[in-house]
Amino acid sequence: MxxxxxxxxxxxxxxxxxxxxxxxxxxxxxxxxxxxxxxxxxxxxxxxxxxxxxxxxxxxxxxxxxxxxxxxxxxxxxxxxxxxxxxxxxxxxxxxxxxxxxxxxxxxxxxxxxxxxxxxxxxxxxxxxxxxxxxxxxxxxxxxxxxxxxxxxxxxxxxxxxxxxxxxxxxxxxxxxxxxxxxxxxxxxxxxxxxxxxxxxxxxxxxxxxxxSRKWSGKTLDEHKHDRRAWVLEALGLTEEDVDPDRYTWRPVPPGDPELRPLTHRLLREISRRQRWRTALRLAEARAGGHPVEDLSAMREAA
Incomplete structure (x- = not known):
């Protein structure tokens, strides 16, 4: 490898x-x-x-x-x-x-x-x-x-x-x-x-x-995450102060935890969440560019 x-x-x-x-x-x-x-x-x-x-x-x-x-x-x-x-x-x-x-x-x-x-x-x-x-x-x-x-x-x-x-x-x-x-x-x-x-x-x-790979286009994955975050916040008209850093609670999930859904359910839920985020981002881009939001109806249905 x-x-x-x-x-x-x-x-x-x-x-x-x-x-x-x-x-x-x-x-x-x-x-x-x-x-x-x-x-x-x-x-x-x-x-x-x-x-x-x-x-x-x-x-x-x-x-x-x-x-x-x-x-x-x-x-x-x-x-x-x-x-x-x-x-x-x-x-x-x-x-x-x-x-x-x-x-x-x-x-x-x-x-x-x-x-x-x-x-x-x-x-x-x-x-x-x-x-x-x-x-x-x-x-x-x-x-x-x-x-x-x-x-x-x-x-x-x-x-x-x-x-x-x-x-x-x-x-x-x-x-x-x-x-x-x-x-x-x-x-x-x-x-x-x-x-x-x-x-x-x-x-x-x-x-x-x-x-x-640890690098992509000459940047590390952490650098790409930081760039994407800054770009999304700018597209949505937000700043770092608008994001609640405590909105997530992180804790280890032991095997057999009744709150742990099957892997397929977690993946589908994450895909659905990503689709909603992408739709919201595309809507923000359309408004910023002066395009009618109605033109994105097909995209919303696909998402």
């Missing part, structure tokens, strides 16, 4: 979403701004890979009730021998000293690299945006609905394996393989990591589903 962000020495502007697929391979859909040769994109994809250098996880060292114990001042120790487990940094240093060490995971792009040129404002562009929205809301769990008992049993075995697979340097499952997790703390138990990678509905995928 890093190589795709920079092509021929300049930042690539893109929006991408990772689509979960039934064949268990993440599928990346990316909209890139600008014109790039197809042959060059294929070459970049073929040469792009990511290595994860983590300690080996071949044979478990601790299982069942025999798990490392926390000791103040030193970290986790072997309950039988009192041996202090190597820290995360020490385990990585051991990899550097091992000439036969190999990365635990290697990720590459597949052979299916489909590059299409699309012009803004065309039906093809609208269809691409719809596809990106569709994949953005696609649930990983919905792609793997078992159809019979054999498939359900396979899903249970996969979920059980993911329960003990290390998902990150801070995962408690490293204790199972005799390594203290990064930033280890008391109370960590193998098989009880709360990361979504261990949950059946995510099937091992814990990465970000949405990827976006």
């Amino acid at each position: 890093q190589n795709l962000r920079r092509v021929a020495g300049y930042d690539v502007q893109y929006f991408a979403t990772v689509e979960p697929q039934k064949r268990l391979a993440p599928h990346l859909h990316m909209a890139i701004r600008g014109t790039l040769p197809r042959a060059e994109i294929w070459q970049i994809a073929a040469a792009t890979y990511h290595q994860v250098w983590w300690p080996p996880v071949g044979e478990p060292r601790f299982e069942g009730e025999h798990v490392p114990e926390w000791s103040d001042g030193v970290g986790y120790v072997d309950p039988g021998t009192g041996e202090v487990l190597p820290t995360w940094d020490e385990a990585l240093d051991a990899l550097d000293e091992d000439p036969d060490a190999e990365p635990l995971h290697v990720i590459r792009f597949g052979d299916q690299v489909d590059v299409q040129g699309v012009l803004a404002g065309t039906p093809d562009a609208d269809q691409c945006i719809r596809y990106l929205g569709k994949y953005l809301t696609k649930s990983i769990g919905e792609c793997h609905t078992p159809g019979n008992e054999a498939q359900r049993e396979h899903m249970r075995r996969l979920a059980d394996a993911l329960r003990y697979e290390p998902c990150s340097p801070t995962c408690a499952n490293w204790l199972r393989y005799g390594v203290q997790p990064k930033n280890a703390k008391p109370g960590m138990v193998p098989g009880r990591c709360r990361s979504k990678a261990h949950k059946p509905e995510h099937l091992g995928y814990a990465g970000r589903r949405v990827l976006v």
